[in-house]
Amino acid sequence: MNFAELEKTNVTDKVEKKGRFNYLSWVFAVSEFRKACPNGRWEIARFDDLPYQKTENGAFVSVTVWPEVDKDMIFFEQIHPVLNNQNKPIADPNPFDVNTSIQRCLVKAIAIATGIGLYIYAGEDLPPNDGDADVFIAGDDLETLTAMHDEVVTDKAAFLKVAGATSLETVPQKNFKRLMGLLQKKLDMQRKPGED
Secondary structure, eight states, X not given: OOHHHHTTOOOGGGEEEETTEEEEOHHHHHHHHHHHOTTOEEXXXXXXXXXXXXXXXXXXXXXXXXXXXXXXXXXXXXXEEOBOTTSOBOSSOOHHHHHHHHHHHHHHHHHHHHOTTGGGGGTOSSOOOGGGTTOBOOHHHHHHHHHHHHHHOSOHHHHHHHHTXXXXXXXXXXXXXXXXXXXXXXXXXXXXXXOO
16 A cells, blocks of 8 residues: 555545535445555444444544554544534434444545545645646736735745745645635634624
8 A cells, every 4th residue: 555646546526515515435435445455444433332422522433444454453543423414413313324424434534544535634626746746826826815815814924834835926736725715714704793
């Protein structure tokens, strides 16, 4: 298994949208995991013989993934709350709710263990691509980012660190959407209620 290579696996056409959230199809994640890690396995945690644990804060599931059972027994555990399709905790989950959360948890554990689909959890649309490393924002994107930056950012050095750049002109194109999202959130927080 090569994490750096598997992280570049383009899973965009296997992503399902539910409400505002993107999910990688568990069928695809399992298929890619089995191809990449033929000796790998996963295990669903049991809590008093149930595949979930109910707490005062909601219900949780847990999945552990071993990418290569024959190698040092390195494993990756993921804990996931039982959520509805708005990503809100479900106080009394039914079997379907629990099963759905187990599948989501498995996909996340596979992503953490192998890199397959990991970029989805960073809010990116496409996997990392070494060929994009030197592609910087330009044109309208640079103008838009600069205008938003000048309106919102107070600590320019911290912003550039988050942007992975030494100046606005060297912001990687692949970071544009994420940075615009962060700036928009900050702008929304700065605006007073009722302002447009």
